[in-house]
Amino acid sequence: MRFLDLFKPISPFIPEVKPPQRKVAFNTRLMWTLAALVIYLVMSETPLYGIETQGASDPYAMLRIIFASNRGTLMELGIGPIVTAGLIIQLLAGSDIISFDRSDPEDRGLFTTASKFFSFIMVIVQASLYIIGGVYGAINRTQSILIFSQLLAAGLILMMLDELVQKGWGIGSGISLFIVAGITQNIWWMSFSIAPSPYDAVGRAYGAIIALVQSIMRGLPIQDWLYRANSPDMIGFLTTLAVFAIVVYIEGMRVEIPISHSSYRGYRSRMPIKLLYVSNIPVILAYAMFANFQLIGQFTWNRWNTDNNHFFFNMLGMYNQTQSGVAPIGGLAYYTSSPGSLGGVMGDPVRALIYLFIVVGFCVLFSITWLEIGGLGADQMAEQLLQSGMQVPGFRRSKKPLELLLNRYIPTITVIGGMIVGCLAAFSEFFGVFGSGMGALLAVSILYQYYQTMVQEQVEDLYPFLRSAFG
Numbered sequence: 001m002r003f004l005d006l007f008k009p010i011s012p013f014i015p016e017v018k019p020p021q022r023k024v025a026f027n028t029r030l031m032w033t034l035a036a037l038v039i040y041l042v043m044s045e046t047p048l049y050g051i052e053t054q055g056a057s058d059p060y061a062m063l064r065i066i067f068a069s070n071r072g073t074l075m076e077l078g079i080g081p082i083v084t085a086g087l088i089i090q091l092l093a094g095s096d097i098i099s100f101d102r103s104d105p106e107d108r109g110l111f112t113t114a115s116k117f118f119s120f121i122m123v124i125v126q127a128s129l130y131i132i133g134g135v136y137g138a139i140n141r142t143q144s145i146l147i148f149s150q151l152l153a154a155g156l157i158l159m160m161l162d163e164l165v166q167k168g169w170g171i172g173s174g175i176s177l178f179i180v181a182g183i184t185q186n187i188w189w190m191s192f193s194i195a196p197s198p199y200d201a202v203g204r205a206y207g208a209i210i211a212l213v214q215s216i217m218r219g220l221p222i223q224d225w226l227y228r229a230n231s232p233d234m235i236g237f238l239t240t241l242a243v244f245a246i247v248v249y250i251e252g253m254r255v256e257i258p259i260s261h262s263s264y265r266g267y268r269s270r271m272p273i274k275l276l277y278v279s280n281i282p283v284i285l286a287y288a289m290f291a292n293f294q295l296i297g298q299f300t301w302n303r304w305n306t307d308n309n310h311f312f313f314n315m316l317g318m319y320n321q322t323q324s325g326v327a328p329i330g331g332l333a334y335y336t337s338s339p340g341s342l343g344g345v346m347g348d349p350v351r352a353l354i355y356l357f358i359v360v361g362f363c364v365l366f367s368i369t370w371l372e373i374g375g376l377g378a379d380q381m382a383e384q385l386l387q388s389g390m391q392v393p394g395f396r397r398s399k400k401p402l403e404l405l406l407n408r409y410i411p412t413i414t415v416i417g418g419m420i421v422g423c424l425a426a427f428s429e430f431f432g433v434f435g436s437g438m439g440a441l442l443a444v445s446i447l448y449q450y451y452q453t454m455v456q457e458q459v460e461d462l463y464p465f466l467r468s469a470f471g
Helices: 026-045 080-094 105-132 141-169 174-192 208-218 222-226 234-251 281-304 311-316 331-335 342-347 349-373 378-387 399-407 410-430 437-462 464-470
Strands: 254-261 268-274 318-322 325-330
Touching: 026 141, 026 174, 026 437, 080 105, 080 141, 080 281, 080 349, 105 141, 105 281, 141 174, 174 208, 174 234, 174 437, 208 222, 208 234, 222 234, 234 410, 234 437, 268 410, 281 311, 281 318, 281 325, 281 331, 281 349, 281 410, 281 437, 311 331, 318 331, 325 331, 331 349, 342 349, 342 410, 349 410, 378 399, 378 410, 399 410, 410 437
Parallel strands: none
Antiparallel strands: 254 268, 318 325
8 A cells, every 4th residue: 555545534534725727817816815924914913822922032033934933923833834744745755655646636636635634743743842842831731722722723724825825826835925924024123123122221122223223313332333232233234135135146146058949940948057956945944954953852851851961862952941931052952043143153153163064064965855856856857858848959859868968067056056055044144134044045035936926927817828838
């Protein structure tokens, strides 16, 4: 029996969004996309009933940005369970543990059922770890059941919203939509918030732009205009603009291979291989792995290692209890969390260096892994070219020569791209980039993809005969 066949009995009971019977008009898809976004934003501001998180530190603050998560709200878990489940199911598929025919509708349906089943299981697991691991402090059984039920319902709604967007009712990917919404919301808050910063010694606002105006009006020293500890400042704002510019520039870097159509003489084009060939996938997968390291580390510490004297559990994570919560001080959980700022880097340069190597290493590893899992390897791309009727001038129209040609570029570009996104993510966090380094990277990549998708959608609506060409 195949692995996917195990999901046939439960398939009828898994909630599902039916795909549209025919292509939905662009304006209607835009409306559904905005509706999904509004529901997500409302949930991200709706507090969980039964807990109090004000004044408590958040050990997962940096990771929440890419998981579209907001502490103490219905979006406590964000897209973390969906991403983790997607990582598991894709790794199983890439290693041939899960075998299925992508052209078979029944197999595709079972694969989708398996993905949603794993996502639901990860919602249960992560919600349980949050509660048992002491993220909400000392709570009774009634509070635990209440919080668990809210997180479970919110996770299910988010899964349905993601499926709604991806099934053809919306535009792009629901996960990408929620990520970019959380990142832009965070950047806007860090730039223009008028709320007073709890860490500012002179009582300036939390937002860096507002704090700059207040610094000038109060006649503070110039260095105070640019830098302040533990709060957004102009160094972070300017670095954010620089990172956005760098990512936009890198997004346009590519190797172009000339191609022609085997059936239409005179047709010439180019096949672009982008420097960021696997896009933002490595960053998402790497930080999903880090989030689970930290979640498991805090869980084991809270249950069995509060005095930090167990060697094996210390390797997972060592923590220190403070008035505002727990903070990692050693182990895997410590070195997979960012120092957070230049002050943190200078205070512990060894940690910063190890963190940099871990981020870059995992980004390169997941970039290489995603080539095969995501169908982006040289053999798959050569097969797609042949099936579309294209060929490279000067090469025989067969798979092997095309695969050898593509292998000159794709593996090298994949490794270089993984190193670049890893370095950008880590160094941007060191300089206090708003929304974090990986957040800026993801925001630019996602917005660029949305721009391309929306342009293509509008062209297809105006010229329907081009749909087959885009497909």
